[in-house]
Amino acid sequence: MYPAKYVPNPVALTVTLSFIFVLAIVFLTILYLALRPKTHSRRITEIYLSGEGEDVVSSHTPSPMNMYWTIIKKFFNQIYRELIEKMHTGSLLDWASFMLSWFGLLIILSIAITLLVTVFAVLIR
């Protein structure tokens, strides 16, 4: 009954839908501006933590590094603990063997991928 737009090229489809996305953003912004009252009340408060002023916190916003370490330590603590136990034993040999095994694995993976791509390229020629 209604038209269906078949866009065979995935890139063209992405571009079309991105254009629609922008149109939706514009429409939503107009809708929001129309709904918003002319005089908007805004109250500026002090930042506080558990009733204390902002002088008790060392930095006002969390640094990206802080967030990274929070995620690593709290939520991926199993991997973190594993790394500490395997690598940070105090022995340089442990560290070297850990790093070498990882780099070795990466080298093997890269060689394998290169070989696979080459074989694939030869096969489809």
Place this chain on the structure above:
Amino acid sequence: MYDELLVLLSITIFPGVVFTIALALFTQYFVRKISGRLQKRMGPSYVGPIGILQPFYDVLKLVRVKEEVIHRYSMPSLAKLFGIIGIASGTVVMLMFPLSPIKFYGDYDFLVYIYFTSIWIPLSLILMSLSMPGPYTAIGVSRYLSFITLMEPAFFVSILTPLMITSRYYSPPYSILVTSMNIHKFWLNPLTAIPLALSLLSAIIVLQARAMYNPFNIPEAEQEIIAGYETEFSGPVLGLAIILHDVEVAVTAITIVYLILGGPYPFKHTSVQGILTLITKYLLVILTATIIRNAFGRYRLEQALKILLYALIIAILSLIITVIVLR
């Protein structure tokens, strides 16, 4: 000219901005009403017939009346912009479902769907939250970030199963529209029904996590970290955050209804049976999420991540079974 007008109406009214927001707010009403009943409360009752307009009124009040409480590091305009971007990305994907009068589809269009729902919506929510920084906001966002690492891959894999099944027999491959229109046929075949049931299970768990309903209400963790990622939201910013959250829930539920459960098919959208089937399936999905929400308490983060890991494993299992069955 007629086509352009139809596209414009689809973006703005149905199933675009107005319909998506209305559906999202109705979903919020339904969840609140059912939760109220399950807890022997009335739920929303005063605004509109049986309180159905309560979420709409709440948002309107936040946008029009309530004051904006900010501190000197807040960027409320940026937060609002990210809120609008998130809502827009939720509405765009509605044009890829058979529900839309004008449907956009193509080869592998599910990747575009994933781009809008799994990248833009969470990213908007995170950036919106970080635009209004605070100590509890940071904790909420970091919890949400660790959720995403398992939640989005699990959702991706769970919707890949129905897409893979239909792509074997219909073209264009991996299309949201084609899968939505044909997946119902594969529920009748026991060999394909098993992976579909597994992907449904995984998708329901992801819906629970995306909606941040119990036991996954960890990023907002009321009382424990005040309101988590939305602690610093107030007035219009809170209104937009509520809409964004509800749009995410509604879009995920619609995806489950169409891609896994087959939407209104074999009936047409324009038939009474079709509309009733579609509404029933949608309400059943939301009802399931609401019952789970009320049956569970809040998990700790590592427990929740373990559940999401199981959801991912179930989804991968359904994909493996699909590959074996289709061979």
